[in-house]
Every structure is written in C-alpha cells, then in structure tokens.
Amino acid sequence: MHDTLAVVGATGAVGRIVLQQLETRDFPYKRLKLLASERSVGQEVTVKGETIKIELLAPGAFKDVDLVIASTPDEVSAEFVPYAVEEGAVVVDESAFWRMDPSVPLIVPEVNPEAIADHKGIIASPNCSTTQMVVALAPLHKACKIKRVVVSTYQATSGAGLAGNVELMTSTQKVLDGETPASKTFQYPIGFNLIPQIGSEKFEGYTSEEMKLVYETRKIMGDDNIQVCPTAVRVPVTIGHSESILVETEQPISVEQARELFGAAPGITVVDDLQGQRYPMPRDCDGKDDVFVGRIRRDISGQGNGIAFWCVSDNLRKGAATNAVQIAELLQQSVATA
Numbered sequence: 001m002h003d004t005l006a007v008v009g010a011t012g013a014v015g016r017i018v019l020q021q022l023e024t025r026d027f028p029y030k031r032l033k034l035l036a037s038e039r040s041v042g043q044e045v046t047v048k049g050e051t052i053k054i055e056l057l058a059p060g061a062f063k064d065v066d067l068v069i070a071s072t073p074d075e076v077s078a079e080f081v082p083y084a085v086e087e088g089a090v091v092v093d094e095s096a097f098w099r100m101d102p103s104v105p106l107i108v109p110e111v112n113p114e115a116i117a118d119h120k121g122i123i124a125s126p127n128c129s130t131t132q133m134v135v136a137l138a139p140l141h142k143a144c145k146i147k148r149v150v151v152s153t154y155q156a157t158s159g160a161g162l163a164g165n166v167e168l169m170t171s172t173q174k175v176l177d178g179e180t181p182a183s184k185t186f187q188y189p190i191g192f193n194l195i196p197q198i199g200s201e202k203f204e205g206y207t208s209e210e211m212k213l214v215y216e217t218r219k220i221m222g223d224d225n226i227q228v229c230p231t232a233v234r235v236p237v238t239i240g241h242s243e244s245i246l247v248e249t250e251q252p253i254s255v256e257q258a259r260e261l262f263g264a265a266p267g268i269t270v271v272d273d274l275q276g277q278r279y280p281m282p283r284d285c286d287g288k289d290d291v292f293v294g295r296i297r298r299d300i301s302g303q304g305n306g307i308a309f310w311c312v313s314d315n316l317r318k319g320a321a322t323n324a325v326q327i328a329e330l331l332q333q334s335v336a337t338a
Contacts, residue, residue, distance in 0.1 A: 011036045033055065151243055157190060
C-alpha cells in the first residue's frame with residue numbers, strides 16, 4: 001500500500017471521476033491529498049466518507065507523497081510532474097506531455113501491463129481515442145498480427161473538457177431558438193453539426209489528435225510497423241467516443257474468430273446483433289468502464305485479410321480516469337510482489 005496518494009486536478013471532469021473510481025474500486029491508501037489550481041483551493045470533497053480540503057498545486061506540495069494521479073493540461077504537467085518525481089513519488093500522468101518520451105512507458109493495463117516495469121518515476125496514460133482502440137486491437141494483433149488500421153473517430157464534446165459540453169448545450173439551444181450560435185471552445189458551432197478537425201495541423205494534412213492515434217498505438221502495441229490512417233471528428237454528443245475501425249491482418253481471420261477474440265479479451269463487451277438492432281452507442285456506454293465492440297463484419301473491399309467493427313467507450317472513464325486508476329492498481333500489485 002502507498003501511504004500518501006495525491007490526485008492533481010481533483011476538481012476537473014476527469015479528476016472527479018478518478019476520485020469516484022478510488023472509492024468504487026476501493027483503492028488502498030493511508031492518506032489522500034487533493035491538489036488543484038488556486039480557484040479551487042479550500043473547496044471540500046468527500047472521498048470514502050472523509051472530507052478533504054483542496055490544496056494548492058505548488059512545487060512543495062508533493063513532500064511525503066508516494067503516488068500521484070495527475071489530470072492536468074500539458075503545460076501544467078510539464079511544470080509540476082518533475083517536482084513530484086524529485087520528491088520520490090511515482091506519477092501516473094494523463095496529459096499528452098510525457099506520452100512519447102522514450103523513457104516513459106505508455107500503459108493500457110489490458111494491453112501492455114509488463115511495460116510498467118520500465119518506469120523511471122513517470123507513467124503515461126494514452127489519449128482517450130487511442131486507449132479504447134488499442135484495447136479492441138490487442139486481441140486481434142496477438143492472434144493474427146495487425147498490418148494496417150483505418151480509423152474514423154466520432155468524439156464527444158467532453159473531450160474538450162466541461163466547457164465543451166456547456167458549449168454543446170448552448171449551441172443546440174441557440175439553433176432551436178432560431179439564433180446563430182457562437183463558438184469559443186470549438187472552431188464552429190457544434191449544435192446539430194460535425195467538425196472534422198480536432199487539434200492543429202500536424203503532418204501532411206493530419207491533425208495532432210489524429211497523429212496521436214498513429215504514434216501512441218505503435219508505442220503501446222510495441223510494433224512500429226503498424227500503419228494507421230486516422231480521421232478525427234467532433235460530434236454533438238456529450239459523453240462517449242465512437243470509432244469505425246477497419247483492420248488488415250497478416251493472417252486471415254473470420255468474423256466468428258474475431259467475435260470470439262473480442263469476447264474473451266479483458267475490458268471488452270461485445271454487443272453485436274445487427275438483426276436485433278443491438279450495437280454499441282454512446283448513451284448506453286456512458287458511466288461504464290469497458291470498451292464496447294459491435295458491427296463486426298468482413299472487409300468486402302477485397303484488400304486482403306480485413307475485419308471491420310464499431311467501437312464505443314466512455315472517454316472520461318476508460319479513456320482517462322479509469323485507465324489511470326488501473327495503472328495505479330498495477331503499481332500497487334508490483335509493490336506488493338516486490
């Protein structure tokens with residue numbers, strides 16, 4: 001058991017779910033310390049029946065802390081995570097800042113738990129859209145070795161934080177009222193709309209969000225030969241990222257084999273009955289920790305050994321908070337067996 005656990009960004013959308021998960025999963029610690037920006041200092045939060053005051057995130061805040069779960073913007077992580085490591089803490093970081101650092105393992109516990117042994121004080125949790133995709137890809141890759149992935153993501157507004165959901169609600173109401181909605185969080189009004197850009201232009205017309213799917217997938221799967229062609233779209237849904245995925249494998253795989261592999265894999269729930277109109281949808285996955293897979297079918301375009309499927313997950317849970325707490329649980333297990 002770690003004596004003192006600190007949660008950074010405790011009052012944010014993901015931080016709040018981290019606290020819920022600590023309670024729901026009965027994560028063991030002796031003392032919990034909650035850190036946030038100045039505007040949240042002094043607020044009180046109850047976790048496991050204990051009322052705790054939010055403290056200021058500052059360089060000296062990590063003294064005597066053993067484990068940190070941090071949910072902050074990249075620039076905050078870049079500044080404060082080194083202070084925690086200097087104090088001897090291990091940090092599970094959810095920002096994008098450390099993910100592609102060669103010295104930092106990028107972990108999805110269902111996919112590459114063994115990589116956690118290589119940490120040097122920082123462990124990164126992937127982007128939400130990458131996390132759910134690699135959970136679904138892992139059993140296929142293990143059985144038949146994936147060569148190529150074509151993925152289109154349909155990402156909820158909560159991926160842009162609480163402000164994203166507020167803007168969706170106000171934008172939708174403005175349209176219903178016959179008014180022209182303003183846009184601040186997103187490039188364009190999101191109500192009754194889709195925006196085929198998440199992030200800035202990064203590489204040959206692909207955005208930063210799309211390139212995360214390329215680079216992070218290769219790192220987590222431990223295979224730089226996997227080719228990924230991504231498209232990321234913001235959609236007017238509050239919770240739950242959806243993905244349309246086409247996978248080309250080295251060895252042939254049938255729909256029945258793929259369904260069996262998905263069904264036997266940890267962290268995946270199969271909902272796949274087209275005739276019965278049963279398939280994963282964001283509203284059904286809201287508040288759940290699994291990755292949901294359905295619409296499993298053969299690639300009929302004749303381009304090789306292809307399987308297509310639909311994948312949905314709660315982006316604030318498995319895509320962020322749940323994955324971070326699962327990483328912390330892996331650390332607990334490694335400490336217990338050391």
